[in-house]
Amino acid sequence: MSENGQKDGPDFARGVEAGTLVAGVPLRGHVGGEPAMMVWTGDEVFVIGADCTHYHGPLDEGLVVGDTIRCPWHHACFSLRTGVALRAPAFDALPRWRVEQRDGRIYASGKVETHAGPAPVSAPRSVVIVGAGAAGFAAAHALRAEGYDGVIEMIGADPAQPYDRPNLSKDYLAGTAQPEWLPLRDPAWYRDNGVLLRLGRKVETLDPVAKRLTLEGGEAVSFDALLLATGAEPVRLPIPGADRPNVFYLRSVADSDRIIAACARAKRVAVIGASFIGLEVAASLRTRGLDVHVVAPEAVPMARILGPELGAHVRKLHETRGVVFHLEDTAIEIGEAGLTLGKGGALPADFVVIGVGVRPNLALAEAAGLATDKGVLVDEYLMTSAADVYAAGDIARWPDKITGEAIRVEHWVVAERQGQTAARNILGRRERFDAAPFFWSQHYDQAISYVGHAPSWDRCEISGDPASGDCAAVFYKGERKLAVATLGRDLESLKAEEAFEKAIGALV
Structure with a gap:
């Protein structure tokens, strides 16, 4: 079902015409009201749950690779054959149903249970x-x-x-x-x-x-x-006042709870650091209605990771929500009521969150x-x-x-x-770690997906317009493609991940 409780697509228990399926393109529907999708790949048809077991992303909008499907939101991977979650961030298996074909139609019948694999032959005690x-x-x-x-x-x-x-x-x-x-x-x-x-x-x-x-x-x-x-x-700032009770770092649930408690008696907060964590904190505290000021030494937030175009877009995204940036500046001291800035002047704040790396x-x-x-x-x-x-x-x-x-x-x-x-x-499986690195970052209603790893790069190619929330940035060093960042292009992000994995496999 969709979020409003309405049934989406055909009821696979009643069957669908075989000719309606397109190879490698999931068809969303349901089995007696339970969200499901039908996927034709190779010579087989599978019917499994339609929503990722991580954050309930719509798997029918994901990418079919062989007999697997990948979630468009956070790149979890599932077996179409067994429903098992093959790769994090999902851990729970999807429901799956038996498939029957007769008279030109394809039906989902009873559910099939998923069981743990056999015990390893040799394992440590x-x-x-x-x-x-x-x-x-x-x-x-x-x-x-x-x-x-x-x-x-x-x-x-x-x-x-x-x-x-x-x-x-x-x-x-x-x-x-x-x-x-x-x-x-x-x-x-x-x-x-x-x-x-x-x-x-x-x-x-x-x-x-x-x-x-x-x-x-x-x-x-x-x-x-x-x-x-x-x-x-977290990296601790070696400046006077960084150990005050109104100064917070964010790493644990206890840290987050302390910040939430401080919000109840605060109106204005300073965030030191325009990292992903720092700006996610800024977005969350703006959602709570606090005045948020961000202090960071760079000219464009996250330009080193995302490039100047995407970095400028992220800055504007926050500014339109009311965040005030103090860029190319640093905090040199934290007092009871705010910061002293390196360029001079004071920045009032009821509390301070420091996010300058780990x-x-x-x-x-x-x-x-x-x-x-x-x-x-x-x-x-x-x-x-x-x-x-x-x-x-x-x-x-x-x-x-x-x-x-x-x-x-x-x-x-x-x-x-x-x-x-x-x-x-x-357990003796001898499995190489060959997954392409992936992360996502959420800023208000916009998510950034990033596949690969580009600690340094010398060329960034942009397609689309960041302001529209529909773009991709590809990072190169020489002729080697290192990473792809996307806004609003989930399928492109998944395809980039698959391409990296193929490239890795060719090098093994």
Whole structure:
């Protein structure tokens, strides 16, 4: 059904004419009122759920690749054959139905159950995951989905159960998402799936040879296989006043809650940093009705990542909502009632949010003697320099075929997909991590999708008009295409992802 409760398209239980299907083009409909889509690809026809199990994106507007379909919103990937979610950010399978063909019509009959895969032939007795964020949760989920029945322990410094971190700067901070939407799973899932959570616990030491961790307080935890997913922490500004109680960073749900609480007694806020996080915070606080001022050293927000045209568009998008920019300027001191700016003058503010980047949490890996260089170095299977020790997420620096370099990327979806790949490799699957990096950023009613990785580039080709909300920016270094950013072109973004994957596959 559509959002207004009306049935969309034909009822597949009553059948559709075979001639109405177009190869590779999903047909949206329903089965007895439940949203479904019929897809003809190759010599087969499939009927599966029509809405992504992540944020309910319309899969019928996505991209069919072989016997899979990809979500147009956040690039989750599902098997048409089984309904299983193959790639994050979706984890739950889609419903699917049997398909029958007779008298020139195609019908959906009874639902088909989806079951976990067979238990791996060879697997470690215990897997410990250090970090309860995107990569850690995705790894635990993948281990069980792959049929692993051994011990899984997840140790996280954050006292909260794994939650949807991207929402913290978007809808949750804006007040349009409920707290119960944040957990990636309810507590019963961990209990029912035998995943032991040790939350609010810090790992003090790692001995990769003895395969033992020591927790704060002295407790020892042994493992047969280990995944390090310790994430990152915000960069702290080394200026006077940055430790005042009216100064906030945003990394955890507790951080977001503190900012929300401060909004109740504030009228004006200063955001230091025009990063994606900084501007998402600005948009969310404007949605709450606060006066928002953004201070940043660059001339055009995010021009280094998105190019000057898209950066200028993002600035205008915020300015039309009332955000005031103080660009090519810095904060040199934070006081009780505002900022002192580098160019002189004061900027009044009831509270301050700092978003100037994050740094990976490498201390545990470095102290254990693992190979590190601006991240924990891993091979194409995400294994570190120590046997049976893997790394994923914000700390992992892996050999990237798109850039031809070792890279580290701080994207939620990348962390989840690396967690899934690491889990399968812990089970001996020998799966290369070859996904093209992807992230999305939400600014009011406009989403930016970005595929690939272009830490530096020398040419940007724009098609379409950013002001219209319909454009694409392609980033090159020499003749090598590194990344594609899109507004309002979801299918083009998916096709860019597929093209990168084909290019990566050709280089393996």
